[in-house]
Amino acid sequence: MPESPEVEALALFLRETLTGALVGATEVIEFRALKTRSRPLSELEGATIAEVRRFGKHVALLTDGPALVVSFGRAGWASWRLDGDSSTPPAGAPPVIATIDFPGRGELGFTDPGAWLSLGLSVVDEPVEVAAVAKLGPDPTADAFSPADLDEIVIGRRKQLKALLQEQESLAGIGNAYSDEILHAAQLSPVEHAANLDAAERSRLYGAIRMILGQAFADRRGIPIDRQKAAKVAAMRVHGRTGETCPVCGGVVHDVPGSQGAAQYCPTCQTGGAPLGG
Template sequence: MPELPEIAALAEFLQAHAVGAVVGRVDIAALSVLKTFDPAVTALQGRDVTGAGRFGKHLGMNCDGLWLITHLSRGGWLRWTDNPSAAPPKPGKGPLALRVHFFTPEGATPAFDLTEAGTKKRLAVWVVADPKQVPSIARLGPDALEVGEQEFAGLLAGTSQRIKTAIVDQALLAGIGNAYSDEILHTAKISPFANTKTLDADTVAALYEAMRTVLTDAVERSVGQDAARLKGEKRSGMRVHARTGLPCPVCGDTVREVSYVDKSFQYCATCQTGGKVLADRRMSRLLK
């Protein structure tokens, strides 16, 4: 799933490539992605692209006061092409969900596609006058790269849950997902199962610093990359996430995994849990 750094990079990419262009035809290949119907998505046609931005893990493109907002969810992505097909896509064929054509001041006719891999279709698109009209944006907590240290500490003090769960809760803190939460907790040397109520001031300070460092470094690596290369850039920067069975780059211990029904997270027992191996719920059920 694209998280804060990738969405920030995609927003910068649209700022560089789409701003100044005029929206041409908008093709809908999967009607299910549209979560708003008034104004219609066709209302974007003929409007100047005036900006792009990030709202948590949502990507937005400002079309002269009307916003196209998307949440890419787990399998979604934005693909830019300088030479799109002139023929409208056939609905229900392949991963394409929506295509936006542009006319640039230089006379070019590029487009971007919103695509979604996999069978679980969760990619969502809204057309709104104000991004806060999107319910999931209206519910967002403070942004993970804008929250101050004292506010961050107050947010954690106001909840009692596993820290892994807390920092991916978008209503508590916006922008962090499964991958970067693994990296942040590994950098801060905190167990994913630690309860927010048990964290002392020094641990919270270390967690805040790790969050800032991990996200800032990821944004710096990602911004300026071609949209097609962002996924590879994300994977290359990971130390524990999606590296089950590989050596931890800090201590050399084996990176371990805890699996649930449809997701998993990774951690290093030596760095984060004092050597204790966390219970893998999926394996526990299989062994019964």
């Protein structure tokens, strides 16, 4: 799943590549991806890209007419083909389910490999018309996001930390992978309830959020969009590393119980050496 660092890198690429570009022909190959059935992708044709913005894990292409909001979900992503490039996609590349042509610049594609489609395209007048954007909580990478802001989100919440970090209404842009990395850096158990954190633990959590996401934003910047997923996977210290050695303490990385291998933690760093559920 692309999270805010990868989506920010994509937004930066699109901003640099498409600002001022004329929208040409559009095509929707997989119609389940279009969430605004009364407003087809073709509404964008003839408009000019004015701005590209990120909202959590969503990207909005703003034009001098309607806007396009792209919600990537679990497996959606984007592709880019330069104008005049007739090469075929590499073997194993996810299928392109919709395209937008930008004459003289290239073709923006939207991809999703799953039978259960997660990518969504919404043609709207304003991005906040998309419900998932309207309900987003604060972006923890914003300059103005403070320890006090995190305290307001955490204090009194009877919710496990991993689930809270992924709750988009509370914190925008964090998903499964970076929540594992943040909790590992903060030395906090993924199943600890937020309400149980003391002031020192909340401070560690704030510092870890800012450090992990800030470093990921810097590291993903400038990486071609077709290499973003590989770069993200390579950077993980505990997420996806079941059975491997923790790079901090030398212990063994475990799966979070009940996650079916989708979430990981280090018992030595995060749970006092005792595996969860043991």
